[in-house]
Amino acid sequence: xxxxAEFENKTDEKLxxxxxxxxxxxxxxxxxFEGKLTRYVRRIGGGNKESVEDVVQNIFIKAYVxxxxxxxxxxxxxxxxxxxxxxxxxxxxxxxxxxxxxLDENTELASVLATDEDIEEDLxxxxxxxxxxxILDQLPLKFKEVLVLRYLEDKDxxxxxxxxxxxxxxxxxLLHRAKSQLKQLIKNT
Amino acid sequence: MDLEHKVFQQIEKEDIQMHSPWFFYAKDxxxxxxxxxxxxxxAIFCGISIALILHWASEISLVNFPYTLVGLSALTGFLAYIxxxxxxxxxxxxxxxxxxxxxxxTFSFGYALFTEGHAERLERKLQGYSAYHNIAPHSFxxxxxxxxxx
Numbered sequence: 001x002x003x004x005a006e007f008e009n010k011t012d013e014k015l016x017x018x019x020x021x022x023x024x025x026x027x028x029x030x031x032x033f034e035g036k037l038t039r040y041v042r043r044i045g046g047g048n049k050e051s052v053e054d055v056v057q058n059i060f061i062k063a064y065v066x067x068x069x070x071x072x073x074x075x076x077x078x079x080x081x082x083x084x085x086x087x088x089x090x091x092x093x094x095x096x097x098x099x100x101x102x103l104d105e106n107t108e109l110a111s112v113l114a115t116d117e118d119i120e121e122d123l124x125x126x127x128x129x130x131x132x133x134x135i136l137d138q139l140p141l142k143f144k145e146v147l148v149l150r151y152l153e154d155k156d157x158x159x160x161x162x163x164x165x166x167x168x169x170x171x172x173x174l175l176h177r178a179k180s181q182l183k184q185l186i187k188n189t
Numbered sequence: 190m191d192l193e194h195k196v197f198q199q200i201e202k203e204d205i206q207m208h209s210p211w212f213f214y215a216k217d218x219x220x221x222x223x224x225x226x227x228x229x230x231x232a233i234f235c236g237i238s239i240a241l242i243l244h245w246a247s248e249i250s251l252v253n254f255p256y257t258l259v260g261l262s263a264l265t266g267f268l269a270y271i272x273x274x275x276x277x278x279x280x281x282x283x284x285x286x287x288x289x290x291x292x293x294x295t296f297s298f299g300y301a302l303f304t305e306g307h308a309e310r311l312e313r314k315l316q317g318y319s320a321y322h323n324i325a326p327h328s329f330x331x332x333x334x335x336x337x338x339x
Binding site: 026027030034053061064067068 | 207208
């Protein structure tokens with residue numbers, strides 16, 4: 001049995017401990033997070049397929065280089081998403097004229113958000129996906145990011161706080177403001 | 190080619206190495222040392238400025254020097270805070286440290302403003318008495334004695 005198959009069912013954190021001695025195990029983590037990170041980068045940074053792939057590749061390279069900075073007690077996915085967050089910001093800055101996130105993603109976000117507070121009424125009243133897409137693109141990155149992490153990546157407040165390196169209370173405030181701004185933008189359209 | 194192969198190919202091609210744990214320890218220690226040095230400088234400036242303000246306030250001297258010191262203490266405090274922000278990943282520490290630095294800077298600045306303003310008012314009052322009674326008091330204590338007599 002190959003070493004990869006042997007460690008396939010180990011936790012992420014356990015694998016990270018072993019990676020300095022068995023570099024090939026990093027491949028297991030790549031397999032585990034490739035899809036999630038690709039989706040996340042597409043949602044946050046936008047861009048075409050190639051640029052999303054490049055960003056995801058850079059995220060894994062950075063994770064590999066800095067794997068020894070991962071501390072016990074941390075959650076690996078939060079640590080990795082933290083790197084992804086920084087990479088997305090870099091990408092966003094380099095390409096200010098970012099492309100929009102996909103229509104399906106926006107619809108998904110819209111429907112998830114609709115279950116929260118009274119945005120539901122407004123969103124379903126509009127029922128125009130194109131508008132929702134435009135509205136979401138008007139949101140600042142910091143708001144879009146918390147919305148994506150909370151409602152599309154399904155991260156809890158603590159995880160978002162670890163990823164963005166912001167206190168939990170700030171995350172709550174950001175989410176509240178993001179939803180208010182979204183609501184305001186919907187009203188104005 | 191899948192992502193895993195691409196990543197490993199790049200790692201091999203560019204001979205990318207993992208940073209050793211020591212690299213991160215050294216990085217943290219250097220940042221922490223810089224932050225500590227800045228904090229000490231900040232504390233020294235704060236201490237000197239408060240001492241000078243107290244001294245001058247008792248002598249009713251009007252000088253702008255403490256403002257410079259308070260400014261410097263705030264600046265070094267701010268720099269210390271910035272370096273702490275980068276040296277600690279645990280935001281609760283940096284947040285509380287930031288609050289302390291801000292409080293100290295605000296307190297010393299406010300104190301400087303208050304004491305100097307107070308000193309200026311006293312001196313004006315003293316000059317008024319001096320002109321009226323044709324007396325030239327040279328210090329605050331003399332002024333107090335003067336006030337006591339009348």
